[in-house]
Amino acid sequence: MIPYGSQDISQADIDAVVAALQSDFLTQGPQVPLFEQTVASHVGAKHALAVNSATSALHIACLALGLGPGDWLWTTPVTFVASANCGLYCGAQVDFVDIDPRTYNLCPKALESKLLAAQKSDKLPKVVVAVHLSGQPCDMTAIRVLGQKYGFKIIEDASHAIGGKYKGEPIGNGRYSDITVFSFHPVKIITTAEGGMALTNSDELAVHMGLLRSHGITRDTAQMTHAPDGPWYYQQIGLGFNYRMTELQAALGLSQMQRLDIFVARRHQLAQRYDQLLAALPVTTPWQQTDSYSGLHLYIIRLKLDKICKTHRQVFESLREQGIGVNLHYIPIHTQPYYQRMGYKMGDYPQAEKYYAEAISLPMYHTLSYIQQDQVVAALQRALAV
CATH class of the missing domain: 3.90.1150.10 (Aspartate Aminotransferase, domain 1)
Incomplete structure (x- = not known):
């Protein structure tokens, strides 16, 4: 059987994972931040946060943007269910915008028409998830203009699109959106076995997503309510999740990024x-x-x-x-x-x-x-x- 998609694992990939396995850290070590820095530098984003799946990345992206009960998230119907489910995880309602018949991506003209109608009924979206189906970017210029006009935040679901470009610049640089999400599932362009990443140019969003991916816990004294009790001290300052990526996954991702x-x-x-x-x-x-x-x-x-x-x-x-x-x-x-x-x-x-x-x-x-x-x-x- 010739599969529709398949990972490519080299000896260098295997050696990188073995080295991580033999290191002092299997989780929360140096490989994850190095992987984040590598991807951020490659695409030209200020911050990158590695997580255990693109679904987790979508979830924390929505929460960081303040999506919650009473809000609306809009996306395309032609995508994996995670692009919509992330809104439901936050207690928001979900709606869809029909696709462009040539690109199969969310259609900006359909989006504009729907926004005009939603404005009259006071049901404008708080977040629009623009999915780059197959790796081809959406018309992000048009979507960004509409976002500025109607006041919604933009997430680029670029799960298919790492390594691609829009108007000559790498997808993921954040020029047209608040947060971009990549997937590293085995059938994607590069893999960490399972894994994802959220990228942003906002310091505030990066801090918020960093808390959300690890139980809402911080060791940053600037974020604490009082001085630490000692060098062991941490505080939970919000409610988060265990969405961390392992050192083995990050090591594999780092090796894959070279190709x-x-x-x-x-x-x-x-x-x-x-x-x-x-x-x-x-x-x-x-x-x-x-x-x-x-x-x-x-x-x-x-x-x-x-x-x-x-x-x-x-x-x-x-x-x-x-x-x-x-x-x-x-x-x-x-x-x-x-x-x-x-x-x-x-x-x-x-x-x-x-x-x-x-x-x-x-x-x-x-x-x-x-x-x-x-x-x-x-x-x-x-x-x-x-």
Whole structure:
């Protein structure tokens, strides 16, 4: 089976993890801050906070921005459920904005229309989570302008996008958002096994997220209510969580960061080759913004169902039967039973639903060979045949 995604673990990665395992610290040692500094420097952000998952990063980002009961979080329906669930964790309500039919990201025009209506009913969002699906950045210029006009905070869910660029600058630099979140899950561009990171240029947000990831505890005397009782002293000054990343994970991430640019460049080679190999088939290949450099976590095609005699499911199942581990990213969140119990229903977001009826994620990862890629394309040709 050729998977849709796969980690690339080198001997250097293994050696880095073994060195951490043999060190004096398995957690709360030097590797985590070094990993944070490395990622922050690479993308041009002031602060980076490593956590145990991107979901945790989204959660503490929302809390640091003051999201709570009575507030609204808006995001795209075409994303993993964590992009929306993070709002519910805070006691807020969640709503969605339909996607752009070319980029599959949150549509700025749809966002503006929804904001105009929400302003009249006094239900403007406090936070908008802009998800860079597949690694292609959203139209962050337009979203930022709307944020300034309507007063909402912006989180970039860049779980797919480390190593990508927007308008020539690294995604994660915070120019267009308050907080950016990366994921280091094994199928992502680089991995720490499980793990995530929140990046910001705000000192205040960084301090707040730092407290939230570790039980609300501080050893910083400037944050304490009184002088320390002794060198052992710490204070819990808020309610936080155990969202820390381990030293082993950070060591792996540090090693992987050395090859980040290589990984992304290889993904672009594979994507360009896919574009050429699929040009004559009845599928829509990914459209790329000219001012963006995608992280290319995913390569998503859309079937031209009016030009083939197979259903979406038949094509998908045929590929799986031929040993191609395709996937579908994602089932629109508003169609999930949990969210439908909140009142969402089919028909609410037509572009997202049309996308779901046609989309298939083909294998895309650094070590995918041209021979394997040819096998994927040949299998797709067979799956599409009458």
